[in-house]
Amino acid sequence: MDGDSSTTDASQLGITGEYMASSHYVLQPQEDDGDENLNDHEDGSSKENYREQDIYLPIANVARIMKNAVPQTGKIAKDAKECVQECVSEFISFITSELYLQKFREAMKGEKGMAGVTVGEGLSEDLSEDSFTNPLPAGIITADGQQQNVMVYTTSYQQIPTVQQIQFS
Amino acid sequence: CCKDDQASGSKKPISLPISRVRLIMKSSPDVSSINQDALFLTTKATELFVQHLALSSFNNGSGKETNSLSYSDLANTAQETETFHFLTDILPKKILAQDYLNSLEQMQEEEGADY
Secondary structure, three states, rough: OOOOOOOOHHHOOOOOOOOOOOOOOOOOOOOOOOOOOOOHHHOOOOOOOOOOOOOOOOHHHHHHHHHHHHOOOOOOOOOHHHHHHHHHHHHHHHHHHHHHHHHHHHHHOOOOOHHHHHHHHHHHHHHOOOOOOOOOOOOHHHOOOOOOOOOOOOOOOOOOOOOOOOOOO | OOOOOOOOOOOOOOOOOOHHHHHHHHHHOOOOOOHHHHHHHHHHHHHHHHHHHHHHHHHHHHHHHHOEEHHHHHHHHHHHHHHHHHOOOOOOOOOOHHHHEEEHHHHHHHOOOOO
């Protein structure tokens, strides 16, 4: 390692070892690392440390999707792959989270008659977004290849009585 | 089931493990059950998300000359593109440790040692 004026001792800097790249020290802002052991997610057991989403999708799958998306890349940095892995978990949690569902319910508040259609359109719009090149067509939203109506999943404490089915137009 | 196919989407509808996606979704508080089709939809959306993030970061970054995608491309894109603002906490820009230690010293001098 280079640099006699800089330290490689992770504990001294208060950062987790895995963020150290070869010749370039990186630092992640951390609020409370005093009592909690940040390296616990290596054994996968304690998920409560400082992020709930220590569960990731396999990096090979993620890397493959990235590679296919940007075919002109000869190289994707390893830490880029790892962080997209984390972003993916964050994305899934974000979609699932109460925050998203809350905004969603606000958007369809008062649309009781046509709630099914509104939710469906809203969902596909939110997920397709302007910048996605391929908006999600209804035809592929099934597990078995059959075109089906999709039900909104609800949180445990509040059912949405008017929304039982989504029909994608 | 085979995971060795090189084709990106023509043979299989999705290329991410659904069971793992479900696991992540269930780690959200207050989620009890997840409808199968919604799960599928989320998995598909996640794939699109990865593509979108990778492509945006690549186009936004300096890698076009070098044909590479780096962490800082991603971090910059997260900060600059509104769609990806929700990622700014987990995509912090990296600074050299020496710079951090220097600014830490400065902050301590400013705050004094009262506390």
